Each structure stands twice: as C-alpha cells, then as structure tokens.
Amino acid sequence: MSSSIVRKSTQSLKSETSSKNTSIISVMDTQSYGSSTTPDGTTSPKSFRHFLNERSLKRQPSLIRELTKQFATAGPGTIFVAGGLPNPDLFPYTSLSLQVDENTSINLSGQELRAALQYQPTMGHPVLHEELLKLVKQHFPPPHWDNTGLIVTVGSQNALSGMLEIILENGDPIVIPGPCYSSALSIMDPYSPTYLSVPEDSDGMQPDALRSVLQKWYGTNSPTTQVNGKVKNDFKRPKILYVNPTGANPSGIVIPTERKKEIYRITQEYDLLILEDDPYYFLHFLQQNPTTFLSMDVDGRVIRFDSFSKVLSSGLRVGFATGPKDLIRSLELYLQASILHTASLSQVVVNGTLRNWGTDGFRKHMESVKAFYKKRRDLMLAAAEKHLTGLAEWTTPKAGMFLWLKIRGVDDTFNMVMERGIQRKIIALPGREFMADKSKPCPYIRLSYSVLPEDQIEQGISRLAELIRDEQKR
Numbered sequence: 001m002s003s004s005i006v007r008k009s010t011q012s013l014k015s016e017t018s019s020k021n022t023s024i025i026s027v028m029d030t031q032s033y034g035s036s037t038t039p040d041g042t043t044s045p046k047s048f049r050h051f052l053n054e055r056s057l058k059r060q061p062s063l064i065r066e067l068t069k070q071f072a073t074a075g076p077g078t079i080f081v082a083g084g085l086p087n088p089d090l091f092p093y094t095s096l097s098l099q100v101d102e103n104t105s106i107n108l109s110g111q112e113l114r115a116a117l118q119y120q121p122t123m124g125h126p127v128l129h130e131e132l133l134k135l136v137k138q139h140f141p142p143p144h145w146d147n148t149g150l151i152v153t154v155g156s157q158n159a160l161s162g163m164l165e166i167i168l169e170n171g172d173p174i175v176i177p178g179p180c181y182s183s184a185l186s187i188m189d190p191y192s193p194t195y196l197s198v199p200e201d202s203d204g205m206q207p208d209a210l211r212s213v214l215q216k217w218y219g220t221n222s223p224t225t226q227v228n229g230k231v232k233n234d235f236k237r238p239k240i241l242y243v244n245p246t247g248a249n250p251s252g253i254v255i256p257t258e259r260k261k262e263i264y265r266i267t268q269e270y271d272l273l274i275l276e277d278d279p280y281y282f283l284h285f286l287q288q289n290p291t292t293f294l295s296m297d298v299d300g301r302v303i304r305f306d307s308f309s310k311v312l313s314s315g316l317r318v319g320f321a322t323g324p325k326d327l328i329r330s331l332e333l334y335l336q337a338s339i340l341h342t343a344s345l346s347q348v349v350v351n352g353t354l355r356n357w358g359t360d361g362f363r364k365h366m367e368s369v370k371a372f373y374k375k376r377r378d379l380m381l382a383a384a385e386k387h388l389t390g391l392a393e394w395t396t397p398k399a400g401m402f403l404w405l406k407i408r409g410v411d412d413t414f415n416m417v418m419e420r421g422i423q424r425k426i427i428a429l430p431g432r433e434f435m436a437d438k439s440k441p442c443p444y445i446r447l448s449y450s451v452l453p454e455d456q457i458e459q460g461i462s463r464l465a466e467l468i469r470d471e472q473k474r
C-alpha cells in the first residue's frame, strides 16, 4: 500500500458536501481536524463521507425527530404543535421511587416523571446527554472536543450495530482481533465481509501482525493491480478496525497505552476508523484507568462505545457512542429511523443515579464492582491452577469477566462442550464462536466468572478438568 492511495481517496471526497444543508437540519457538516496534529504528517480526514455506505448517504433527517429535538431545548413559552406526542397527563403513573443505596434514591413525579415517560430526542434525554458529556470529559476527553458528538443508545450493542450498518457494504474487508467478540461478528457476518483477523497476544492485537495483514491486503488487491492487462477496479478498501481494548471478550486482555499508540499510528497510515468497543472499561483490575483510543484521537477516526450494562444494570439497556460529530450525526439519522430513541425511563434512571452519586459515588460503586469481580477472577484462577495445570493454558484476565482457555491435546472444543460438557453438567462456551472462520477447529473455550457463586467455582473447574481428561483420551 502506498500512502498516496489513502491521500487520494480522502482528497477526492473532500469537496463533496450534502445538498440538504440548512442551519437546523443538516445531514452532515464537514469538520476540520488539523492536519498538523497528526504524528506522522499524513493528511487527516476532513470529510467522513468516504466511510459511509450508499444507504447511509441517502438517508435524510426525520423532520419530526429534528423538531422534537428543537422543542426539547426550546425555552419556556414555545408552542409545539408539530409532534404526534401522546398527552402525558393521560399516562397512568403518578410517581416513581427507586432506592439506589442507603443514601441515594430517585424520586420522580410531576414534570420530571412526565418527561421520563415521554418521547425524547434521538440523541438522548437532554439531562442524561449533558451528564454523559461530563463523564467523557472527565475520563477520556478527545483532543478535538468541539468536533465531538455523543449519542445515547440501547446498550452499546445498538450503537455498534448502527455504526456498522451505516458503514459496511457487502464484501468489505474488516480488521478484527482474533479472537473477536462473537456478537460483533454476528452483526458483521451477514455482510459477507473478508475478515482481516489480527492475532492477539497477552497485550491484545499485535501491531506487527496488523501491519502485515494490511500490507498483504493492499499488496494483493491494490487498486492498481493489473489483471490480464486491465486495471482491477473492484478494490475494496478496509475502512474499519474493530477492537475491544479493556477486558476483551473473550480473551480478558487490556491493550497497554504504547500498543494503542502504535495501533493508532497504523490506522492513520491506512486511513481506518477505529471502533473502540469498551463496555468493560470501568471494570479493570489495574492500578490506573487505561488510556483510550478516543483520548488519543487527533484525526477524528475513533468512535467509542460505552455501556452501563456492567456498571449499573444490563436490563436498563443504556449505552452511548462518542466520536466525530459527523459520524455521530449519521448514526443519529439511522437511529431516528430505526428506534426513535433509547427508553426515556431508563435514561432518567441512569441520570438520576449518576447525578445523585456525583463523581465520588460513581467511583466508590465501581471500586466495589471491581473488587467483586477481581475476587471471583482470583478464585477461578486458583481453581484453574489447581485442576487445569497441564490440561490448559491461559493468561490472567486484566479486566472484564472472562477466562480464555486453550485446551491441550484437543483440536476442537465444540463437541466436547456442546455434547459431553452439557451431559456432565458443565456448560462453557466453545471458542469457535469468537473466530472469524467458524469452520476451522478451535482448541479454546471461554469461561465466565461473573455470576457463578463463589462456592461453585472450584467444582465447575474440576468438572471441566475431568471432561478435558476424557476428551484427551478419545
């Protein structure tokens, strides 16, 4: 690959602007990220249109959703006759109380409750949106704050699937870690992508392997490659690098800062967007919070996905995406058309919890969540040490909920887990689920230490040891 290919594609799209720009309802503004700020001098993307698929470029704002947004932030006295809002006075609820902890409760009635039960803007309930911007600013502020957008979503899965839906074309190459979060693969699989799978070591995706996978792709598929004397013009440029950097599901790795920087540099060279899927960010067992791709994003090429599933509650279904305003705007248009918005009541509960706790309360809560999972992890590691030594290999999970085991002497764990494991009353997850190519044998399994009661951990692992021993004899 020559970097001129990347520059050309970026430049050629720079002049494209939306035909429907008005002050309130623009499809997308062209943002500027200073080219001088990129470490290796490559031209940073000024427009994001070359990342979006045809469907997404055709999508227009929903007028009714845009006006709902206007109304939500309009001053008192605004008369709104545009929307099909049900009259909240007819909702049969009068108050709602939720005790969070000894000192914190959420009590809703009157106007606050009506807002919690009413339609809200697609970007999110304004009170939560504001609170989340503060959280991002405090924990992982991106360098170009003014160009950063944030949207509240139905868990992070909704944000991730929406973002992939607006970017991917059938057959696109996608850079993923090997192994990869199985439900990310479930979103991507129907696009029949070519997976450029980059193996992980104990620090996650390996930069050398990433570079060579990309070099190979551009080398064998270069847009200038001649086939029978003709220039091949069906070249598909990788647009996305998907990564799950903290407590990766399933491997439990955390990518250290230096490696993140290296990966970021490579994405600059190859003009890739980074989809930073980080639902276990607050659930690490390290001394310090990890750095994030978002906070090092001088170019505007990172979209970060956060979630309250592992922090407050998975059933509330609240997450959010943060990234370049233009891309968040494209995601907003998709969500305007698909879900309208994330459940207002859930957003109000998350907001009430965060606000009432304050920074200190949130920190204390996360400390206790982390301590809980760390204890479970340590118990599982101790049991593995005792029963699985010689039968399996693993690295210590540095965050998250998973232990990723490579089983010795077993080529493929699928039938071992799905048939004989279930018969013996030990249900784990076969590693193939996390592989780009599920037709290949895979010697891994994923165990979770999050919900298993402490006194069952050792029993579970010793049952697994018996299963492996029998399997090795087959």
Ligand code: PMP
Binding pocket: 154, 155, 156, 157, 158, 181, 244, 249, 277, 278, 279, 306, 307, 308, 309, 314, 318, 319
């Ligand atoms: N990404 C990863 C890596 C996950 O493990 C999960 C949850 N299994 C999600 C995203 C989705 O989480 P949420 O509940 O926020 O949709």
